[in-house]
Amino acid sequence: MGLTGNAAIVGAAQYKPEKYQSAPQMFHLEQVADLARLALRDAGMSIKELDGLVIHGPQFHEASIFVPAMAAEYLGIELNFAEVVDLGGCTSVGMIWRAAAAVEMGLCEAVLCVIPARMAPFGPNDDPMWMAQAMRYGGHSTAFGAPEAEFDLPYGHLGQNTGYAMIAQRYAAKYGYDPEAMAKIAVDQRFNAQGHQDAIFRGSELTVEQVLASKMVADPLHILEIVMPVAGGAAVIVTSKEKAAKAKNRPAFVTGFGERLSYKSPSYANEMTVTPLAQAASKAFAMAGVRPEDMDAAQLYDCYTITVLLSLEDAGFCPKGEGMRFIREHNLTYKGDFPLNTHGGQLSFGQSASAGGMSQVIEAFEQIAGRGGERQLARADQIFVSGTGGVMSEQGALILQGG
Numbered sequence: 001m002g003l004t005g006n007a008a009i010v011g012a013a014q015y016k017p018e019k020y021q022s023a024p025q026m027f028h029l030e031q032v033a034d035l036a037r038l039a040l041r042d043a044g045m046s047i048k049e050l051d052g053l054v055i056h057g058p059q060f061h062e063a064s065i066f067v068p069a070m071a072a073e074y075l076g077i078e079l080n081f082a083e084v085v086d087l088g089g090c091t092s093v094g095m096i097w098r099a100a101a102a103v104e105m106g107l108c109e110a111v112l113c114v115i116p117a118r119m120a121p122f123g124p125n126d127d128p129m130w131m132a133q134a135m136r137y138g139g140h141s142t143a144f145g146a147p148e149a150e151f152d153l154p155y156g157h158l159g160q161n162t163g164y165a166m167i168a169q170r171y172a173a174k175y176g177y178d179p180e181a182m183a184k185i186a187v188d189q190r191f192n193a194q195g196h197q198d199a200i201f202r203g204s205e206l207t208v209e210q211v212l213a214s215k216m217v218a219d220p221l222h223i224l225e226i227v228m229p230v231a232g233g234a235a236v237i238v239t240s241k242e243k244a245a246k247a248k249n250r251p252a253f254v255t256g257f258g259e260r261l262s263y264k265s266p267s268y269a270n271e272m273t274v275t276p277l278a279q280a281a282s283k284a285f286a287m288a289g290v291r292p293e294d295m296d297a298a299q300l301y302d303c304y305t306i307t308v309l310l311s312l313e314d315a316g317f318c319p320k321g322e323g324m325r326f327i328r329e330h331n332l333t334y335k336g337d338f339p340l341n342t343h344g345g346q347l348s349f350g351q352s353a354s355a356g357g358m359s360q361v362i363e364a365f366e367q368i369a370g371r372g373g374e375r376q377l378a379r380a381d382q383i384f385v386s387g388t389g390g391v392m393s394e395q396g397a398l399i400l401q402g403g
């Protein structure tokens with residue numbers, strides 16, 4: 001049961017992450033069209049070939065219903081398959097497997113997966129950094145009736161930074177904590193970002209000492225272990241094996257996936273140090289018929305260093321409780337023995353709302369397609385990608401394999 005590797009990623013596009021937008025503002029629909037044009041051009045395909053659309057709907061605050069039909073109308077295409085995915089940082093991974101499954105089922109032949117994420121034009125009273133503000137303070141639902149409103153928010157558990165810090169504290173109590181090993185994640189990823197021309201932190205390398213000396217935001221997480229919100233946006237084309245055979249790029253076949261959702265707030269999780277990625281990843285590996293040790297690289301969702309640590313363990317790259325030892329013993333750069341987040345990850349490439357996770361998918365595709373430039377891996381045939389939504393609550397795993 002599951003995917004059989006008959007659908008592949010053949011093209012992609014993403015905006016260069018920007019801290020403060022200098023580019024002219026675009027409405028979200030304009031971004032959909034722009035990203036579609038760029039991704040189709042990358043794939044060497046025409047818009048007439050598109051008959052599937054997977055879109056991240058929550059960006060469309062102004063018209064949050066009928067989103068796929070509205071986007072299809074704007075693009076001037078008709079669809080055989082449409083889906084809205086809203087899984088926070090797990091959205092990108094969730095989009096890719098849904099598109100691949102629809103193609104394999106014969107529902108459609110070519111799917112645009114798109115996350116328009118640049119900011120819409122501001123009104124006179126809007127805060128231009130609304131996205132950063134929303135992420136800082138509004139990460140958790142304050143909806144009436146939501147348990148967070150009653151049991152989390154009054155105690156200062158506001159948004160993602162504190163949630164991930166709480167998980168890190170629990171991990172430390174259970175398995176111990178090596179701040180230097182954790183800082184090494186950020187340092188090795190920052191090294192990788194120097195090899196990507198669009199990385200937001202290209203041009204500024206890091207040391208472990210700098211990470212540990214940086215501002216403590218939510219103990220034990222320093223500012224340099226946390227993503228900085230940026231503006232972005234991304235699109236990927238997934239198509240059938242037949243069309244992939246004619247594609248411009250070496251295709252990245254989607255051979256395995258897993259998805260698992262748990263409680264939205266870690267406060268209610270039975271076990272904070274084991275995430276739903278454990279189930280998602282083991283399903284993905286089994287579906288593809290491969291093991292963690294077969295992977296040439298891992299692109300792990302990395303909103304925080306603690307996310308990477310837990311993902312390494314839960315995906316099966318090392319046993320539970322041994323992640324810090326694993327990090328100390330391996331070189332995580334694209335020159336190393338365990339290439340991790342070879343574009344710098346969201347920590348150093350940039351995190352733009354839900355499009356942040358698509359940068360990991362796109363980096364896996366680019367490596368498989370042999371387009372990694374100076375950071376290209378000598379061997380990039382099988383790559384693991386993870387997506388993390390909420391506070392480790394929504395987890396997705398993908399296995400991508402070169403054709």
Ligand SMILES: CC(=O)CC(=O)SCCNC(=O)CCNC(=O)[C@H](O)C(C)(C)COP(=O)(O)OP(=O)(O)OC[C@H]1O[C@@H](n2cnc3c(N)ncnc32)[C@H](O)[C@@H]1OP(=O)(O)O
Pocket residue numbers: 087088089090135136139159160161217223224225226227228229303353354388389390391
């Ligand atoms: C979405 C999901 O489902 C799952 C997830 O991904 S969960 C994660 C979602 N993302 C977030 O919650 C965003 C987390 N980040 C933050 O909250 C903020 O960056 C922060 C609180 C860590 C720092 O904010 P701050 O203290 O107000 O910093 P601020 O005053 O804006 O900036 C100070 C400097 O540090 C830099 N900076 C800010 N955040 C930074 C970061 N995370 N890393 C590195 N540098 C950062 C700024 O660019 C600025 O530099 P300059 O002085 O040179 O301009």
